Amino acid sequence: MISRWTVVVARDDLTKTEVLHDELPALTDGEALLRVDRVGLTANNVTYGVIADVIGYWRFFPTTAEGRGVIPVWGFADVVESTVDGLPAGTRVYGYLPMASHLVVRPKLTSSGFVDVSEHRADLPAVYNSYLVTTSDPAYDPRLEDLQVLYRPLFLTSFLLADRLADNGFYGARTVVISSASSKTAFGTAQCLHNQGVRLVGLTSPRNVEFTKSLGLYDSVLPYDAAVDVEPAVYLDFSGSADLRATLHDRLGSELVKDISIGLTHQAASADPRSEFFFAPEQLRKRTADWGSDGLAQRFGEAWRGFTARAGDWVGVVGHSGPDELIEVWQAVLQGKTNPNTADVITF
Structure with missing residues (x-):
């Protein structure tokens, strides 16, 4: 069995953190195992914790630890085990991830990657359930992974x-x-x-x-x-x-x-x-209806390329690794101690 770690926070006090260790369950048919590799951590993740009960953010990555929750982050992960045809081990994806070393997903393949159709995520906003396979993402640039997880x-x-x-x-x-x-x-x-x-x-x-x-x-x-x-x-x-x-x-x-x-x-x-x-x-759904998925992707892609052309000059990336340094960054963000001209990327 593969072991994993997960950082959990107290739902009623985001400063209280704990690292949990357990074994991942064996995959069933239709599941894949992601190994989280690189994520960004900003004040946006604090928002997820503050309004988690309103929007349902605690439900994306449930934990059995009473009174605890897992803060979502955005980043890259690699498929390390899969029972899904068309999603082999070694596939690199970008999307919504837990503060954890691994994530089990139930992929439904799309033209750009897959949607996690796990039962507990079925009625949650679709934008958070979609994962992009890097080889199918026209905006992906391996040299800009840090900017992507942050911005x-x-x-x-x-x-x-x-x-x-x-x-x-x-x-x-x-x-x-x-x-x-x-x-x-x-x-x-x-x-x-x-x-x-x-x-x-x-x-x-x-x-x-x-x-x-x-x-x-x-x-x-x-x-x-x-x-x-x-x-x-x-x-x-x-x-x-x-x-x-x-x-x-x-x-x-x-x-x-x-x-x-x-x-x-x-x-x-x-x-x-x-x-x-x-x-x-809500605005994403409106514009998808107005412009279609391809039209929205084109407009966003143009804006994104314009932004990344300048963003690298504005903010310097500071690298961290592992759950302990992840918690240190989390505490700094919570306390407003981060600098606007730096940004934090954590590798797992």
């Missing part, structure tokens, strides 16, 4: 969020205000909105102002306590700060035409009725 899931959210704003005429706004402007999903959104006819204002902590300015994506970058010009604006909340939201509503009043929550770096889900939560799979 591709975030940039898909950025791409879809920016598309939703444009699709709705920016709700009549002339300005888009973005909090946590130094965060990867935020500046990915700014990249997608750049040169679209709206003014981009980035809000960030004083220590991150210079880095955020250096990206060259925002028309102005302000510390959180600075005044924002009163004009029709959309607020994209990547921070989850109730105090910042209240301040902006007080300053802008009726000129704040839309308030959208995306990230939760302050680790508190908003209960404020003035804000709506952006759920990327």
